[in-house]
Structure formats: C-alpha cells, structure tokens
Amino acid sequence: MSTPIRERAPITPAVVVTAALDLTRRRGLSGWTLRDLATAVGARTNVIRYHVGNRADVEAAVVAEVCAAIRLPERGSWTDWIRVLAARMREVFDRYPGAGRAVAAGTGPAAPLLEAVVAELERAGFGAESELAALAVMVEICLSRGPGLELLITGLTARLTELRRR
Structure with missing residues (x-):
C-alpha cells in the first residue's frame, strides 16, 4: 500500500511572494533564504526559481508589494x-x-x-x-x-x- 500524497494548494508566483512577505514581516528582508522560503511553501528551491526567479527577483517582488501598500x-x-x-x-x-x-x-x-x-x-x-x-x-x-x-x-x-x- 502506498503512502497517500498530501494535497496542497498549487504553488504560484502569488503564493511564493505571499510567503516571502510573511517571512519578511517576521524576520526582515535579509533574514531569510530561498531555502527558508521553499520550506514555507512546501517545495524545493528550484520551484521558487521556476515561479519567481532567484533571490534578487523574489526580493524585488517583495519590495514591489511593499511599495504597492503605500x-x-x-x-x-x-x-x-x-x-x-x-x-x-x-x-x-x-x-x-x-x-x-x-x-x-x-x-x-x-x-x-x-x-x-x-x-x-x-x-x-x-x-x-x-x-x-x-x-x-x-x-x-x-x-x-x-x-x-x-x-x-x-x-x-x-x-x-x-x-x-x-
């Protein structure tokens, strides 16, 4: 008998950026890594890179959201x-x-x-x-x-x- 696969919401750029915003709120913009972000969304870092990009791209997306809140x-x-x-x-x-x-x-x-x-x-x-x-x-x-x-x-x-x- 196989182990059931945990169902979860699909990972999208919005999911990744929302998780990055949450990490930024809790740890600061420089207080988390792509690995931390991947853990937060339940994926591997290559999934983060696929959906949003590298660390600089994710950071730019976070800053864009922060600026949009002003x-x-x-x-x-x-x-x-x-x-x-x-x-x-x-x-x-x-x-x-x-x-x-x-x-x-x-x-x-x-x-x-x-x-x-x-x-x-x-x-x-x-x-x-x-x-x-x-x-x-x-x-x-x-x-x-x-x-x-x-x-x-x-x-x-x-x-x-x-x-x-x-």
Whole structure:
C-alpha cells in the first residue's frame, strides 16, 4: 500500500511572494533564504526559481508589494504631502523590516514612489532640481528616524524660496 500524497494548494508566483512577505514581516528582508522560503511553501528551491526567479527577483517582488501598500497622499502643500507620505512609508516599513533600505535607492520596484515624489516637487516649483531633491527625500524617509526629514524640508523650502526669487 502506498503512502497517500498530501494535497496542497498549487504553488504560484502569488503564493511564493505571499510567503516571502510573511517571512519578511517576521524576520526582515535579509533574514531569510530561498531555502527558508521553499520550506514555507512546501517545495524545493528550484520551484521558487521556476515561479519567481532567484533571490534578487523574489526580493524585488517583495519590495514591489511593499511599495504597492503605500498610499500616495492627496494634493495639498508639498511639505504636508511629503510629511504624510513619510508617515505612510514608515508605517509600512515598520511591518516589513529591511524594505526601506531596498526602497531608498529609488530604482526597480521603488521607481514609481520616487517618480511620485519628483512629480510633487516639480509641481511645487523645484524644476530641474526635483529629481535630486526627491532622491534626498526618499533616502531620508527610508533610512532615518530622527529630525532629519524636518531639517531637509526646511532646507528645501529655503531652496525653493531662492529659486522663486530668481
């Protein structure tokens, strides 16, 4: 008599990414391996690679999901918009340790967030300096917990005032 095969839900990219999000929530983005992820979904690592890719691909998928969980603020003053965005980003990053560090670069799956900050700063009048200012804002939000954001906003406000005088 043969041993019955355990029935389980099919493994899909969504199942893999959901398990990776759960591991990230519990251990942080760098606190798990593909082997840990494979164990979590009840498969071998080659199944993870088949459905999602290598570790970098899985991490990018996790960061994309984390970024998708961040709601952009409604229109208002650019300073209030940045403050609200920062609060929302930090709230999400607190649930997914290590994701903020991955988002700080503003590339890959984090690019839409960076683009939203650039657009808001362009709307405020920063012009050609919008991209650099947006990158500074993103890095500050993602990596800092101190008064740095308020100091950055103060500096950017002074720079914007100077730009408007010209």
